[in-house]
Amino acid sequence: MDDHRFCENCGHDLWMRRGGAARAPSGPCPACGTTGSNGVVGANGFGVDEAGEDYCGTCGLRRSDGTEHVEADLGRVAGVSDRGLVHVRNEDAMAVGVLDPPDGPTLVAAVVCDGVSSVDSPELASRAGADAALVRLLHPGGPNMKEAVGEAATAVAALADAGYRNPPSCTLVAAVVDPGTGGDPTITVGWVGDSRVYWLAAPDAAEPARLLTVDHSWAVEMIAAGALDVETAMADRRAHAITRWLGAGGEPEPDVVTFRPAGPGLLLLCSDGLWNYLPGAADLAEAALPRLERGGPAAVARALTTIALDAGGRDNVTVVAVPVGPSDERRY
Amino acid sequence: MADGAASGAGAFTVDVDQNSYLPVDATRVDAIVTVTAADGAAGPAPASEVLEVIVVDCSTSMTGSKIRAARQATVAAIAELRDGVSFAVVAGNHVTRQVFPTHGTAVADAGSRAAATRLVERLQAEGGTGIGNWLTHVGGLAREHPGSIKHAILLTDGQNGESPEYFSNALNGALGAFTCDCRGVGTDWRVDELRTIATAMLGTVDIVADPADLAADFRSIMGEAMGKSVADLALRLWTPRGASVRFVKQVAPAVEDLTDRRTEAARQSGDYPLGSWGAESRDYHLAIEVPQGAVGDEMLAGRVSIVRPGSGDTPEQVLGQGLVKAIWTEDTALSTRISRGVAHYTGQAELAEAIQEGLAARKAGDEVTATARLGRAVALAAASGNEGTARLLGRVVEVVDAPSGTVRLRRVVADVDEMTLDTRSTRTVRVRGDG
Numbered sequence: 001m002d003d004h005r006f007c008e009n010c011g012h013d014l015w016m017r018r019g020g021a022a023r024a025p026s027g028p029c030p031a032c033g034t035t036g037s038n039g040v041v042g043a044n045g046f047g048v049d050e051a052g053e054d055y056c057g058t059c060g061l062r063r064s065d066g067t068e069h070v071e072a073d074l075g076r077v078a079g080v081s082d083r084g085l086v087h088v089r090n091e092d093a094m095a096v097g098v099l100d101p102p103d104g105p106t107l108v109a110a111v112v113c114d115g116v117s118s119v120d121s122p123e124l125a126s127r128a129g130a131d132a133a134l135v136r137l138l139h140p141g142g143p144n145m146k147e148a149v150g151e152a153a154t155a156v157a158a159l160a161d162a163g164y165r166n167p168p169s170c171t172l173v174a175a176v177v178d179p180g181t182g183g184d185p186t187i188t189v190g191w192v193g194d195s196r197v198y199w200l201a202a203p204d205a206a207e208p209a210r211l212l213t214v215d216h217s218w219a220v221e222m223i224a225a226g227a228l229d230v231e232t233a234m235a236d237r238r239a240h241a242i243t244r245w246l247g248a249g250g251e252p253e254p255d256v257v258t259f260r261p262a263g264p265g266l267l268l269l270c271s272d273g274l275w276n277y278l279p280g281a282a283d284l285a286e287a288a289l290p291r292l293e294r295g296g297p298a299a300v301a302r303a304l305t306t307i308a309l310d311a312g313g314r315d316n317v318t319v320v321a322v323p324v325g326p327s328d329e330r331r332y
Numbered sequence: 333m334a335d336g337a338a339s340g341a342g343a344f345t346v347d348v349d350q351n352s353y354l355p356v357d358a359t360r361v362d363a364i365v366t367v368t369a370a371d372g373a374a375g376p377a378p379a380s381e382v383l384e385v386i387v388v389d390c391s392t393s394m395t396g397s398k399i400r401a402a403r404q405a406t407v408a409a410i411a412e413l414r415d416g417v418s419f420a421v422v423a424g425n426h427v428t429r430q431v432f433p434t435h436g437t438a439v440a441d442a443g444s445r446a447a448a449t450r451l452v453e454r455l456q457a458e459g460g461t462g463i464g465n466w467l468t469h470v471g472g473l474a475r476e477h478p479g480s481i482k483h484a485i486l487l488t489d490g491q492n493g494e495s496p497e498y499f500s501n502a503l504n505g506a507l508g509a510f511t512c513d514c515r516g517v518g519t520d521w522r523v524d525e526l527r528t529i530a531t532a533m534l535g536t537v538d539i540v541a542d543p544a545d546l547a548a549d550f551r552s553i554m555g556e557a558m559g560k561s562v563a564d565l566a567l568r569l570w571t572p573r574g575a576s577v578r579f580v581k582q583v584a585p586a587v588e589d590l591t592d593r594r595t596e597a598a599r600q601s602g603d604y605p606l607g608s609w610g611a612e613s614r615d616y617h618l619a620i621e622v623p624q625g626a627v628g629d630e631m632l633a634g635r636v637s638i639v640r641p642g643s644g645d646t647p648e649q650v651l652g653q654g655l656v657k658a659i660w661t662e663d664t665a666l667s668t669r670i671s672r673g674v675a676h677y678t679g680q681a682e683l684a685e686a687i688q689e690g691l692a693a694r695k696a697g698d699e700v701t702a703t704a705r706l707g708r709a710v711a712l713a714a715a716s717g718n719e720g721t722a723r724l725l726g727r728v729v730e731v732v733d734a735p736s737g738t739v740r741l742r743r744v745v746a747d748v749d750e751m752t753l754d755t756r757s758t759r760t761v762r763v764r765g766d767g
Contacts, residue, residue: 056572056632058573060632061625088659089630
């Protein structure tokens with residue numbers, strides 16, 4: 001069905017536009033100027049060792065993999081992922097994309113993954129999970145959230161073969177917007193772990209702002225099960241411990257919700273680097289919607305990232321914004 | 333967060349315990365590196381690749397119960413030799429004489445073990461003590477067995493009669509040729525002398541106060557030696573440009589400073605000899621001075637590789653690897669976190685020092701220093717749960733209050749107690765709660 005999808009000359013994908021990945025820069029070490037030919041530790045030119053770590057073979061500085069600050073703006077979806085102010089690496093990853101086949105609806109999808117810090121190379125898990133899920137969500141045969149999360153889980157699990165003591169793992173939250181035939185978009189959201197999706201709209205909108213996901217975290221599950229009250233659960237040392245994740249030892253079973261909003265709004269995907277500072281949907285809407293009006297989803301992603309950094313930036317921050325509904329009908 | 337890095341494919345695991353977060357102006361990085369032979373990789377080496385030499389002091393001072401015990405111990409050690417292992421028994425006094433075989437080495441089997449035993453039973457005590465000469469002789473035997481695990485047991489009861497220059501040349505000449513476990517029998521030998529040899533030869537030193545215990549001790553040394561699987565390992569430490577290595581110390585099972593044993597290896601790398609290795613685990617404390625970084629920088633401060641040298645057609649092999657990191661942060665909650673392992677072993681190294689300084693001061697008649705240093709040792713031993721050392725300390729000082737290190741020197745201390753404490757001062761315990 002996708003015979004004409006790829007350019008006959010260069011193999012370029014003509015239907016899908018993607019963003020969100022960062023590539024490791026090549027060339028000399030920015031700190032000491034060493035190039036691959038005059039100072040190497042490992043076989044790849046810059047001392048990548050068996051554990052997948054990447055340091056300059058001369059001065060020892062970790063070489064940037066380009067993920068300190070990543071921005072993606074595809075118009076219909078935009079995101080920012082930032083290392084934050086405390087963490088050495090950005091262990092979050094995002095993947096955003098638009099599939100525009102000639103004879104089908106234009107799908108918009110976004111994925112945010114947050115690496116589990118206590119394992120080896122969590123940034124690899126996030127990257128692999130986000131990419132695998134996005135590709136499946138933007139399949140011309142139609143999005144399938146369960147399959148997308150399943151493929152992400154497989155991709156993350158495959159990293160364990162590289163001989164890690166604590167194999168990489170991550171959370172995942174994904175959303176796909178199908179515009180529908182009659183102008184009624186369908187939104188499907190799937191998640192594993194404590195990254196979140198919010199629906200943002202004005203307080204008086206037909207479809208009011210709210211959190212669409214339920215964290216797979218110790219505290220939330222304790223509260224949901226009626227075992228503990230909110231205060232006791234949140235005060236516990238384990239409150240933020242995630243109970244589902246992709247990767248070794250995790251339960252990659254996603255929760256999936258589908259809904260057709262009664263009005264236009266903004267879909268917001270984020271890692272806990274944002275929602276730890278601004279957990280309420282109404283507050284997020286208040287911060288986001290004026291920016292959407294003025295600068296589109298890219299301005300929203302940038303503004304919310306800045307809010308998290310200004311509040312301390314203790315964790316990696318990833319924010320992806322997807323406007324939903326025809327722009328001329330949107331009332332915020 | 334766990335800072336340990338996976339070692340990938342290899343017969344050894346290398347675990348790194350450190351707090352990699354440094355405050356803005358800090359440049360010193362400390363780490364405890366645990367090297368463990370992986371399961372299944374540590375079977376004993378083929379017997380044909382093992383050389384064992386037993387050196388028995390036969391000087392006049394050994395006359396009587398000591399030489400009888402030395403004979404029994406040597407016979408017991410011979411009985412432990414695996415079939416196929418190359419071996420020799422050497423009698424040492426002011427000259428060095430091979431007891432069995434007459435020249436070179438023999439291969440262990442029922443016949444050669446019986447022949448060696450018969451000759452050992454006739455050993456007599458006469459003449460002086462020339463330990464340097466003995467080491468030179470064993471070095472010569474060892475060099476005939478390249479690539480093998482080469483181990484010696486050296487038993488003496490007396491002080492070396494050679495000139496310091498002669499001895500030190502002989503010791504230097506034997507470095508790296510074989511590993512040597514040293515035993516002092518009785519109380520007429522000098523702890524520092526044997527410790528110098530054991531340290532240089534990457535072996536252990538201990539006192540066997542009662543000659544009757546020698547046979548059991550030799551049997552256990554041989555059991556260890558026969559279980560070694562890899563010869564001549566080295567710890568290779570890569571450090572970034574502009575960095576300097578402050579020290580590399582083995583800290584478990586005993587403290588051994590390897591800093592001065594470095595030989596330059598690959599670019600920005602040096603090798604520290606580890607001797608031969610069996611199914612065991614050892615801990616090393618590394619301290620590296622690195623160039624200052626900016627806040628948010630992450631630097632590889634050291635890359636520890638366990639290397640087996642190449643020989644003949646076999647290329648050099650990296651058996652395991654671990655990373656030591658430095659991350660500069662303004663977050664004091666991160667940078668002030670103390671690595672339990674680093675703190676523990678810093679304490680164990682100080683414990684050994686305090687004992688040795690305290691005993692030296694006591695010998696010199698400086699009771700104030702002796703009381704202070706041995707008191708500090710009592711406090712450190714108590715705090716770290718080093719019960720073996722605490723018990724030995726208790727025979728030299730009267731402990732008034734262990735946690736504060738309040739002690740009184742004992743008026744009368746048996747030589748054996750003082751020497752035992754001195755000899756075993758470098759023995760460490762691992763961090764509490766660890767398997």
